[in-house]
Amino acid sequence: MSRTEEVLSLMNTLKDYLVEERTVLINHDGERLLELVSAKEETMNALAQYDESEIEIEQLTGITLEIKSLQETNVLLTEQSISFTEQLVSNIQKNATKKSTYSKKGTFDKTGQNAFIDQSL
Numbered sequence: 001m002s003r004t005e006e007v008l009s010l011m012n013t014l015k016d017y018l019v020e021e022r023t024v025l026i027n028h029d030g031e032r033l034l035e036l037v038s039a040k041e042e043t044m045n046a047l048a049q050y051d052e053s054e055i056e057i058e059q060l061t062g063i064t065l066e067i068k069s070l071q072e073t074n075v076l077l078t079e080q081s082i083s084f085t086e087q088l089v090s091n092i093q094k095n096a097t098k099k100s101t102y103s104k105k106g107t108f109d110k111t112g113q114n115a116f117i118d119q120s121l
Helices: 003-027 030-048 057-097
Strands: none
Touching: 003 030, 003 057
């Protein structure tokens, strides 16, 4: 197997990881995402071992563009997920700071304990 074929094989593996990563990001499977990130790092480290002078770069153009497109999509999905999470946390914090709740007597109390988490028993 030539060096170019070896690199092409690794790049196809990376592409497969990116396709799976897109699905994992959509399904919010954090555990599998960590596994994929680790596998991608190993593949990238293996690719870094090759010398450009031993490879026919022209043969890698197509897959390189596919990998770039998949990576951009995954970055957008990640940013969207982070934005959603930040918005959710912000909304929870806003609700947690409102101190409107019912007292133990059953009346509405604006200065009582936190409505989000009641730690008293």
